[in-house]
Amino acid sequence: MAKPRNKFVDCLQYLGLRLFEMFIKMFSVEANYVTAFHMGNVLFYLDHRHRRRAKEHLRRSFPEWDEKRIRKVAKASMRNMVYLGLEVLLTPDLITPTKWRQHLALTGQKENIRQLLRQQRGAIYLTGHFGNWEVIGYAMATVGFPVYAVARPLDNTYLNEHILGVRQRNGMIVLDKKGATEQANDILDNCGAVSFIADQDAGRKGCFVDFFGRKASTYKSIALLAMRHEVPVIVGYGRRLTESFNFEIGVQRIIHPREWADVDKPMEWITQEYTKALEDVVRAAPEQYLWVHRRWKHRPRGEPLAKDGIA
DSSP, X not given: OOOOOOHHHHXXXXXXXXXXXXXXXXXXXXXXXXXXXXXXXXXHHHOXXXXXXHHHHHXXXXXXXXXXXXXXXHHHHHHHHHHHHHXXXXXXXXXXXXXXXXXXXXXXXXXHHHHHHXXXXXXXXXXXXXXXXXXHHHHXXXXXXXXXXXXOOXXXXXXXXXXXXXXXXXXXXXXXXXXXXXXXXXXXHTTOEEEEEOOOOOOTTSEEEEETTEEEEEOXXXXXXXXXXXXXXXXXXXXXXXXXXXXXXXXXXXXXXXXXXXXXSHHHHHHHHHHHXXXXXXXXXXXXXXXXXXXXXXXOTTSOOOBTTBO
């Protein structure tokens, strides 16, 4: 059972966010990024638990790296967390029908994406905790391709309603993670597009696939939806190009239904394919991945349990 929320504390958190939002709009985008840069560095030094987890995940994912590089990338990764929080608040003002080209560069299989859109068929869009995953759906909605995004609501209802409003301002529709599969079926039946953050730990009953040389529990529902509706799975990313509000929105991999038609275990194959595509995205810019994320929290049967999300 979830612990009861303290409404007074929730209200203070909401008030703090709105004051912070007002404060950052008093300064230029560049000045806010300088502040976020220093805040991220301070967070790295003060947050011992997340710093340790990020460094250990990097050690196991890149065993050839020395400690200096591991520390440098872990520090940049924690700065990325602060940048993301800032960007969620900046996005509505910067990603608009008239401004988005100033901040976004579209690349990677654009012609294939246009062809899929012209066919007016459903699609599943996937990304991971990399760069700015929020900006992808917001940008697609802004340019006229509304997407249904599956997300877990925030525990603080005041914060959740405010952030939800930011996300949906330009047409992106957010589905509650609970019961999202049923809604996703209806959307795909009507040739819509559904997006997921696909590198979430799925618990002991998930499909365990390789991610950076270790088994990671991954949700089966994404592959099962693709198989049921025979729709492509599109793995994309929003990579920060500079330490400012400039991104490359790209497609790493498109998995077409014909590719799994003759595979013995299509659910496992699809899950491994898109997980490998996400790994390739991260390897291109590992400092932009959320290494504090407990991706390897649950272990396959017979393996010891992860400690503090580290396996």
